[in-house]
Amino acid sequence: MKTVQxxxxxxxxxKSFVNDITKFDYDFDLVSGRYVIDAKSIMGIFSLDLSKPIxxxxxxxxxxxxxxxxxxxxxx
Numbered sequence: 001m002k003t004v005q006x007x008x009x010x011x012x013x014x015k016s017f018v019n020d021i022t023k024f025d026y027d028f029d030l031v032s033g034r035y036v037i038d039a040k041s042i043m044g045i046f047s048l049d050l051s052k053p054i055x056x057x058x059x060x061x062x063x064x065x066x067x068x069x070x071x072x073x074x075x076x
Contacts, residue, residue, distance in 0.1 A: 002064050003031075005053045006074040013074065014045050020070050027059040 008014045021028050021039055028039035032054050037044035039056060048054060053076050058067055068075075 002058045002060070002068075004056050004058070004068070004071075005076040006056045006071065007053055007076050008045060008050050008074060014042060014050070017071070017074055018042050018045070021067075023070070024060070024067060026067070029057040029059070031055040031057060 006017075008017055018040060030037050030039045030045060030048060032048045032052070035048060037048065039045070056071070058064060060067060
């Protein structure tokens with residue numbers, strides 16, 4: 001598992017982020033404070049405080065570099 005910090009501070013960013021990560025079969029979790037939600041759930045993402053950076057847990061053993069390349073626009 002790899003953890004990175006991302007910023008999803010606009011509706012368009014959230015939509016494109018979900019579209020980008022749904023291409024992968026891995027599980028992705030967003031962690032904000034004590035809340036952990038499925039990163040592929042648009043409704044779940046909007047329940048978080050998007051004004052602050054969010055931790056993204058990538059549950060992948062291999063091809064993590066490929067995932068990081070895709071999510072590069074959201075990384076902090």
